[in-house]
Amino acid sequence: MSVRVSAAIGLGSNLGDREASIRSALAAMDAIPGLRLIRVSRIIETEPVGPVPQDPFLNATAVVQTSLPPRRLLDALLSIERRHGRDRSTGERHGPRTLDLDLLLYADQVIDEPGLQVPHPAMASRAFVLEPLAEIAPEWVHPALQASVESLRLRTAAEPVAAVRC
Numbered sequence: 001m002s003v004r005v006s007a008a009i010g011l012g013s014n015l016g017d018r019e020a021s022i023r024s025a026l027a028a029m030d031a032i033p034g035l036r037l038i039r040v041s042r043i044i045e046t047e048p049v050g051p052v053p054q055d056p057f058l059n060a061t062a063v064v065q066t067s068l069p070p071r072r073l074l075d076a077l078l079s080i081e082r083r084h085g086r087d088r089s090t091g092e093r094h095g096p097r098t099l100d101l102d103l104l105l106y107a108d109q110v111i112d113e114p115g116l117q118v119p120h121p122a123m124a125s126r127a128f129v130l131e132p133l134a135e136i137a138p139e140w141v142h143p144a145l146q147a148s149v150e151s152l153r154l155r156t157a158a159e160p161v162a163a164v165r166c
Contacts, residue, residue: 002034002067008137009077010102010120010129011060018058019043021084021099026062028080029101034067035076041132049126054096061104061132070106074116077101104129108143119144127156 009029013021022043030037043060066073084099104120111118119142123129130153133140138150145152
């Protein structure tokens with residue numbers, strides 16, 4: 001019998017039918033053997049972060065139960081991105097994208113390997129991650145910072161986000 005752990009996934013899109021991309025990614029995640037969606041946040045609209053001019057994003061988060069180890073989970077998420085037209089090897093870093101799936105948290109583990117950092121290195125400073133994650137997992141503790149998602153969200157509350165359809 002395999003052990004199941006909780007993981008948090010960030011979802012984002014700012015190209016094409018953004019909401020359809022997020023909903024399709026959630027369905028694809030739920031179809032992965034060894035992974036089950038537990039909770040999904042509402043979808044919010046946010047301004048892009050970084051130096052590349054681009055359209056606003058839709059963002060959401062999901063909490064899953066999984067028996068997949070972190071690297072296999074990340075590989076599965078990247079496969080879903082590719083099926084949605086995203087190729088991380090050719091796109092501009094922090095540029096527009098059809099779909100962005102980030103492994104934010106994996107149980108209470110801290111992982112620092114080439115191509116895999118958990119907790120996600122920027123999540124603690126990004127309202128577009130913390131706002132939806134606090135909606136579904138406010139008590140989850142960031143294992144490196146020893147701070148709850150809700151307390152991190154309150155620190156970033158000045159960054160504007162706007163709610164859209166559930």
